[in-house]
Each structure stands twice: as C-alpha cells, then as structure tokens.
Amino acid sequence: MAVIDIGSNSVRLVVYEGLTRNLSPLFNEKTLCGLGREVQTTGLLAADAVEKALSSLRRFRALCRIMKVGRIYAIATAACRDASNGADFIARAEQIAGAPIEILSGRREARLSALGVISGVFKPDGIVGDLGGGSLELVEVHGRRVGTGRTLPLGGLALQDNAQKSLKKAERIVRDGLSEVPFLQQGRARNFYAVGGTWRALARIHIIQSGYPLRVMHGYTIPAAEALDFARRLRRLAAAGMLADIETVADARRPLLTYAALVLEHIIQIARPKAIVFSTYGVREGLLFEKLPAAERTQDGLIADAQSMNRLYSRSPGHADELASWCDQLFRAAGLKESVEERRLRHAACLLSDIGWRAHPDHRGEQSMSMILNGHFGAVSHQERALIALAIYYRYAGLNPVNEAPADVRALVTAHMLERARLFGAIFRVAHLISAAQPGVLSATRFRSRGRKLELVVAPKAAELAADRVASRFKQLAKLIGRSGAVVRG
Structure with missing residues (x-):
C-alpha cells in the first residue's frame, strides 16, 4: 500500500507493509519541487516545478510496480487547490500516477493532520499546526476529539512569495493571519504539535545545537519559552546571512527556515503553550488512520x-x-x-x-x-x-x-x-x-507475600528450574522493593 502526497513544496511517496495500527514504512522518498512557490502572486503552478513533479510521479509509479503495491492513495494540498492551473496538473498527474488524486480542502487537511497526531501521540491535548509550503493548518485536539480546523496562506513558500522576500512584510502577514484564529487562545498551558518538514528541520537544528542524545524527531519536545528564544535566534542568524551553510537541512528548505521560525514565534506568543512537540505523524498517517476499522483506531x-x-x-x-x-x-x-x-x-x-x-x-x-x-x-x-x-x-x-x-x-x-x-x-x-x-513456564510459578518477605513459589513440575542463580536474582529483585526474597517449592 502506498501514499503519494503532492505538497506545495515536496512530492513524496511512502510505501507501507499494509493498513494496520502500526504503520511500517518500507520505502520513503521525496522530491522538493516547489509547486507552490509562485501561486500567491501569479495564481499558477510554476511550469518547471510541474515538470519536476510529473517526472517524480513517473518514478513513483515505476517503484510501486516493482514493489507490487496493491493500492495507491494520492492526495494534493494547498498549491493544487489554489492555483488556476491546478486542475490541469492533477489531470496529468492522475494519468501518470495511475490513481485518483484527492485535492484536500483546507479544513480536511487540518482534520487529517489532527488524526495523524492522534495516531502518533498518546492522549494529545492542545493545538496541531501543520506547516507546509503553501499553507498552515491549525486545529484543536483533545484525546480523540478533533475541533474545526482553519487554513491560512502562511506556508513557507506562500509567505516568501506574498511578502516578496521581505521579512517585515512577512511578519505583518503572519500577525494578521493568526489574529483570525480565535481558538489559538485555547492553547494556553497545553501542547502545540508542530507538523511539517520545515518545522522538523528547525527541530533537527535544535537537537544538534543542544547536544541532545537522540536523533528521533517524533516526540521531540522543547519548552515553549526555550522554543521562542530559539526561533528568535534563528531569525537573527538569517538576517545576518548565517543559515546558508546548515548542512543538516536540504538546500531547498534553508530559505524557508526563517519563515517557519517567524510563524512559530508568533504562535507561541499568541497561544502561550507549555511546550512544542514535534510530530512526524501528519496528513499521510491521518489519512490511513481514518481508513482503519473503528476497533483498530482505539488500539494503543x-x-x-x-x-x-x-x-x-x-x-x-x-x-x-x-x-x-x-x-x-x-x-x-x-x-x-x-x-x-x-x-x-x-x-x-x-x-x-x-x-x-x-x-x-x-x-x-x-x-x-x-x-x-x-x-x-x-x-x-x-x-x-x-x-x-x-x-x-x-x-x-x-x-x-x-x-x-x-x-x-x-x-x-x-x-x-x-x-x-x-x-x-x-x-x-x-x-x-x-x-x-519459553511459554508455559512462568505459569508454574506464583508470588506470595509474608510480612516483609516476598516469595517466588515454584510448582513441583518446574522445581528443577529453581536453581541458585534464580534465587540470587530474585533476592536482588526483592531488595529493590525493600523486601527480603526467597524461592520456595510448593
């Protein structure tokens, strides 16, 4: 089973073993095409970006064929729904991909992002923000409940295009856009779940600079005050031209880091969350989570x-x-x-x-x-x-x-x-x-508490297994919980 995700910045293929609660990616590839880089000012998908995306889709179709993919789910987001030539591109893309492509509305994209977070975070509580190249989707989540989402043209490419690469203009656009989202005020002292490749790039930089021992992006958490300082520091470095050599971030993403930091900075100032939690589970995972039977969606x-x-x-x-x-x-x-x-x-x-x-x-x-x-x-x-x-x-x-x-x-x-x-x-x-x-052995033992003494009682059929090494380890275990321990036959 595969998902093709045609985003405003990247076009991606992910192949999974199957539709299960624990999605196992077998293959994952993306191409940074920049479909949405001119949509705000020209209303069009750029011609070179279109050809690059279609070329990627040809490769993805071939990969799906050799991997014997049984079902392809294909989606497209902000650039394709906003561009006047989006429908023409989708028609060509469907022929090449060999699958129907669902153009997600902003509200549906927000919901799928929220479902992705629900599938990948235990009992989430706060606001999900999915920052793509063309748009920012915001939606409130509490446990398995999803609020009504909002979409704003605040993606990195859209901001860069609208502001004509002026950070002052971009800041004004962000401030005005976020002021239209009243439920951001509901984020106080809760989590903000950051979804999207450019925000993950910010997290990667933070991980490296802080010397954090893990390189796992999903679940990486930064206290809000620290994240605010970090976002501001990144903006200063960008203004000084000091982000050009960040090797951990793809070349095509580096110019967008400043805009991602700008959006995050204003969200923190308005919503006042307690922490920023980065989620690699987003729209694709939400799409598949939605297709699971109800009983499987409730699994841990x-x-x-x-x-x-x-x-x-x-x-x-x-x-x-x-x-x-x-x-x-x-x-x-x-x-x-x-x-x-x-x-x-x-x-x-x-x-x-x-x-x-x-x-x-x-x-x-x-x-x-x-x-x-x-x-x-x-x-x-x-x-x-x-x-x-x-x-x-x-x-x-x-x-x-x-x-x-x-x-x-x-x-x-x-x-x-x-x-x-x-x-x-x-x-x-x-x-x-x-x-x-080996199965069937532990059931021949049981525990018995006698005052401050804890006993491991071994049934006669398993008595020969209760050697000195077992007794020594059990005494060590009992000591950890403040008891004496003994292995007895009974």
Missing part, C-alpha cells in the same frame, strides 16, 4: 508497535504476554503502586524484553537500548522511550554499577523513572532465567 499505538517488534525479534512471542501477566501478579503480591500510564509502559517493556537475543552477549544491552531509543515507535514520548530502553538494557547488562547505562540516556528520565527501569530490568532477569523465554 505504542503497544501495537511493541507487539510488532516482539513478533519480529523475540524467540517466543507468546512468552511476552505471559511475562506481562506474571508482572501483574508480582505488583499485586508486593503491593507496588503504579499509574495507568506506568502500567502501559511496563507492558510495552515486557513485549520488548527479548528483542536482543541474537546479538553478541557482551552487546545485547546496548543493541536493544539503541533499537528502542531509535526505533519507529508512535504514541510514546522521548522520556517514556528512554525508560523502556533502560529497562531492557538492565535486563541484559544487569544492575552492577560497573555496567551502568550511559549517563546521557539516564539524564532523559526522572529519578523515579530510573528506579522503575531498574525494577523492570530486575524482574525480566528473573523471568527469562527461569523460563529461557
């Missing part, structure tokens, strides 16, 4: 992604579900408290607890941690991603301070979350040692 995106990795990489995928139930029993027996959100992260960690078994024993911890820190996960913040990664690191590397996890990763989580990660790792070390990651 993190758990769906973790289940997929469990099936791909674990020795016995069924063991992970047993492990989650086993952990539930331990938490009840030991009287350990956790929130609904913490329990969800624990279950995700259970699903990922055996993904590193093929690596060399000396590197299983590091490799598993890297797979999780940099993996294609949705519905998880960077902090939560780090907690899960640390838990699996400790599961393999142990809890000896000599093998402590990297400091920059530990710095991503709170002290409480680090304790949880160590606890999860200790639990997994007991479970996988006693069961060899």
